[in-house]
Amino acid sequence: MIKPASKQNKRMGSNRSMRNEEQGSKMDNDLHELFLDELADVYNAEQQLTKALPKMAKAAESDELREAIEQHLEETEEHVSRLEQVSKQLGESLKRKTCKAMKGLIEEGEEILKEQKDTAALDAALIAAAQKVEHYEIASYGTLVAWAEQMGHDEAVDLLEETLEEEKSADDKLTSVAESIANQKAQAE
Ligand code: ZN
Ligand code: FE
Ligand code: FE
Numbered sequence: 050m051i052k053p054a055s056k057q058n059k060r061m062g063s064n065r066s067m068r069n070e071e072q073g074s075k076m077d078n079d080l081h082e083l084f085l086d087e088l089a090d091v092y093n094a095e096q097q098l099t100k101a102l103p104k105m106a107k108a109a110e111s112d113e114l115r116e117a118i119e120q121h122l123e124e125t126e127e128h129v130s131r132l133e134q135v136s137k138q139l140g141e142s143l144k145r146k147t148c149k150a151m152k153g154l155i156e157e158g159e160e161i162l163k164e165q166k167d168t169a170a171l172d173a174a175l176i177a178a179a180q181k182v183e184h185y186e187i188a189s190y191g192t193l194v195a196w197a198e199q200m201g202h203d204e205a206v207d208l209l210e211e212t213l214e215e216e217k218s219a220d221d222k223l224t225s226v227a228e229s230i231a232n233q234k235a236q237a238e
Contacts, residue, residue: 080199092146102118102121106118109172109175114176118179120222127215135205139205158179173227176223184220187216194210
């Protein structure tokens with residue numbers, strides 16, 4: 050789309066590089082808005098999680114799984130405050146938004162938990178639900194880091210990367226807990 054030349058463009062002469070610059074700053078503004086929307090989305094997702102994780106920890110049969118979930122609950126609370134720090138540094142306030150994806154993931158987790166209650170596969174179901182959540186977060190933070198880098202929001206990059214790494218380790222931890230539970234079950238048979 051060709052935009053009409055701005056006043057500034059007329060004043061300075063509408064050459065090609067000027068037009069590119071203008072398009073560049075429009076891109077920056079649009080990306081910044083998108084970044085803020087995504088920040089608000091993941092902020093709400095993390096808040097939903099601080100309520101869902103205690104229920105998941107309570108439901109876990111294995112101590113190892115319960116402890117892993119409890120540890121990630123503490124990290125999740127930190128993730129919430131890191132997002133507040135990011136918005137503060139940018140001089141922005143976090144918009145109110147509902148992350149529908151996290152809502153759906155949690156609902157599905159509750160459903161599968163109900164179905165697997167009293168079965169030997171309950172912890173496997175919990176781990177599956179938790180890993181879907183972690184993967185959603187990894188995708189969200191990966192995107193936020195890339196956009197923050199692109200816009201030169203260096204402090205935001207550091208904070209978001211810290212969280213991204215913790216989400217990845219939480220995912221890895223869940224994989225190793227799943228393996229250890231499966232091994233214990235195999236030995237008990
Ligand atoms: Zn998180
Ligand atoms: Fe979302
Ligand atoms: Fe997480």
